[in-house]
Amino acid sequence: xxILVAVKRVVDYxxxxxxxxxxxxxxxxxxxxxxxPFDEIAVEEGVRLKEAGVATELVAVxxxxxxxxxxxRTALAVGADRGILVQTDAALExxxxxxxxxxxxxxxxxxxxxxxxxxxxxDSNQTGQMLAAMLGWPQGTFxxxxxxxxxxxxxxxxxxxxxxxxxxxxPAVVSSDLRLNTPRYASLPTIMKAKKKPxxxxxxxxxxxxxxxxxxxxxxxxxxxxxGGVKVGDVAELVDKLRNEAKVIx
Amino acid sequence: MSVLVLAEHAAGALRPATLNTVTAAKxxxxxxxxxxxxxxxxxxxxxxKIAGVAKVLxxxxxxxxxxxxxxxxxxxxxxxxxxxxxxxPADTFGKNILPRAAGLLDVAQIxxxxxxxxxxxxxxxxxxxxxxxxxxxSDRIKLxxxxxxxxxxxxxxxxxxxxxxxxxxxxxxxxxxxxxxLTKLERPELTSARIIVSGGRGMQNGxxxxxxxxxxxxxxAAVGASRAAVxxxxxxxxxxxxxxxKVVAPELYIAIGISGAIQHLAGMKDSKVIVAINKDEExxxxxxxxxxxxxxxxxxxxELAAAIEKRG
Numbered sequence: 001x002x003i004l005v006a007v008k009r010v011v012d013y014x015x016x017x018x019x020x021x022x023x024x025x026x027x028x029x030x031x032x033x034x035x036x037p038f039d040e041i042a043v044e045e046g047v048r049l050k051e052a053g054v055a056t057e058l059v060a061v062x063x064x065x066x067x068x069x070x071x072x073r074t075a076l077a078v079g080a081d082r083g084i085l086v087q088t089d090a091a092l093e094x095x096x097x098x099x100x101x102x103x104x105x106x107x108x109x110x111x112x113x114x115x116x117x118x119x120x121x122x123d124s125n126q127t128g129q130m131l132a133a134m135l136g137w138p139q140g141t142f143x144x145x146x147x148x149x150x151x152x153x154x155x156x157x158x159x160x161x162x163x164x165x166x167x168x169x170x171p172a173v174v175s176s177d178l179r180l181n182t183p184r185y186a187s188l189p190t191i192m193k194a195k196k197k198p199x200x201x202x203x204x205x206x207x208x209x210x211x212x213x214x215x216x217x218x219x220x221x222x223x224x225x226x227x228g229g230v231k232v233g234d235v236a237e238l239v240d241k242l243r244n245e246a247k248v249i250x
Numbered sequence: 251m252s253v254l255v256l257a258e259h260a261a262g263a264l265r266p267a268t269l270n271t272v273t274a275a276k277x278x279x280x281x282x283x284x285x286x287x288x289x290x291x292x293x294x295x296x297x298x299k300i301a302g303v304a305k306v307l308x309x310x311x312x313x314x315x316x317x318x319x320x321x322x323x324x325x326x327x328x329x330x331x332x333x334x335x336x337x338x339p340a341d342t343f344g345k346n347i348l349p350r351a352a353g354l355l356d357v358a359q360i361x362x363x364x365x366x367x368x369x370x371x372x373x374x375x376x377x378x379x380x381x382x383x384x385x386x387x388s389d390r391i392k393l394x395x396x397x398x399x400x401x402x403x404x405x406x407x408x409x410x411x412x413x414x415x416x417x418x419x420x421x422x423x424x425x426x427x428x429x430x431x432l433t434k435l436e437r438p439e440l441t442s443a444r445i446i447v448s449g450g451r452g453m454q455n456g457x458x459x460x461x462x463x464x465x466x467x468x469x470x471a472a473v474g475a476s477r478a479a480v481x482x483x484x485x486x487x488x489x490x491x492x493x494x495x496k497v498v499a500p501e502l503y504i505a506i507g508i509s510g511a512i513q514h515l516a517g518m519k520d521s522k523v524i525v526a527i528n529k530d531e532e533x534x535x536x537x538x539x540x541x542x543x544x545x546x547x548x549x550x551x552x553e554l555a556a557a558i559e560k561r562g
Binding site for chain 2: 011013016017019026093094095098118120121122123124125126127128129130131132133134136137138139141142144154157158159160161162163164165166167168169172177178179214215216217218219220221222223226228229230231232234235236238239241242246248249
């Protein structure tokens with residue numbers, strides 16, 4: 001069984017994101033970039049399925065500019081077998097990403113597509129669901145446990161009130177939530193080995209997908225700042241303030 | 251223009267998230283509510299009473315007994331053709347179904363909208379709330395999930411909408427509901443609690459959360475946690491407040507042993523009053539707290555619980 005895992009290059013989660021002065025977006029020049037943390041979890045799940053003998057091949061896909069090769073190398077270093085980069089400098093919305101992934105799925109014929117539930121830059125949480133819709137496949141979103149047996153996937157999903165379990169036949173799309181696994185770190189030998197693994201570069205035009213954006217960003221601004229308040233000396237003062245000043249406790 | 255709202259319900263009752271979504275929808279046009287379920291007549295009747303709802307569409311079929319995206323999204327996509335907008339709550343229910351409907355309709359989906367500036371212009375947080383983007387949609391139908399804390403709940407009473415049957419639509423892919431493990435609620439739900447007591451990595455282990463539960467029970471509060479506490483395995487993920495967990499806005503939020511990472515702040519900074527208890531006086535949480543107490547939480551929390559009990 002082949003697995004396709006989609007990985008996005010995003011501003012590292014430790015970076016303090018700054019809005020550009022001209023309000024067109026956030027500063028991404030000279031900022032540390034990394035693999036989207038939810039996608040790291042998706043890659044790890046794919047590697048574990050390979051190690052368990054469930055999957056035979058893990059293909060890492062990224063979409064974006066040439067530097068996305070680094071993101072694919074990161075996936076190759078922890079165990080993906082080969083990479084595909086859909087290279088474009090165009091800004092891609094989730095709908096366009098889902099369409100491009102659909103074309104790659106038709107070409108590669110995986111039984112499972114894994115991806116993170118959302119990317120930490122645009123926080124959309126859409127691509128997996130859109131891809132599943134376009135393919136007519138079942139979806140297991142916000143997965144915290146994935147079991148595959150006899151051509152069927154059982155997914156435990158993180159929902160607001162707790163956990164939900166769904167089951168469906170493969171092929172399918174599964175998106176990872178935080179507790180699916182803890183991603184491993186790449187070791188030096190595997191990083192070296194990853195350099196020899198192939199990355200296929202394709203152009204969106206070759207896939208015949210319309211990438212025209214549906215949304216126009218009018219402006220990007222900083223959120224309203226919340227003013228810090230006062231420090232209190234002890235618990236008694238805190239309780240007094242909450243009771244008599246804020247009046248939020250009886 | 252009319253707007254279709256996907257109603258969220260469970261165990262024969264409407265979920266409160268539906269009421270906030272209706273308020274957002276009212277800003278866009280006449281509000282119709284879609285109740286997809288099985289034997290969901292009581293839910294449809296309750297939906298018809300929501301103030302400001304003009305019509306309720308009841309799609310009653312065994313395949314909608316659980317809100318599986320594979321079944322519900324094709325129904326939403328079909329009905330959407332008659333509307334300018336389709337809205338759903340930006341929670342795990344709406345975020346599972348609405349993007350799938352958008353994929354079927356070949357339109358974009360706009361997530362976590364916090365303000366409606368016009369029929370095609372919406373504000374949403376990006377980068378975990380570090381920036382707010384105003385976006386304009388050129389799609390024929392706008393599919394939007396609504397951040398619930400940004401819109402007041404509509405009144406559950408006062409409306410008298412007609413209930414019409416909507417024909418079921420064939421599911422787009424096979425999927426089966428196996429079961430669910432809902433967290434037993436001994437306390438109020440996080441998203442609707444008036445007071446929340448939340449713990450972070452500073453709690454050191456799951457056992458210590460009992461201390462927070464004691465405090466919460468004295469206040470009639472819900473218990474939450476930061477992502478760091480969830481990642482460390484102290485508490486389950488459904489406790490998580492933050493960009494990747496629940497977004498809350500209670501009257502009082504007490505952050506205990508929480509440093510205040512941006513992604514946590516994104517989930518609670520709209521709370522009316524914020525209290526922070528942390529032994530690190532440099533912790534970023536103090537920059538958003540109305541009342542900060544620099545103290546060892548293992549002393550301060552029991553003291554606080556005792557002080558509240560004394561009066562209460």
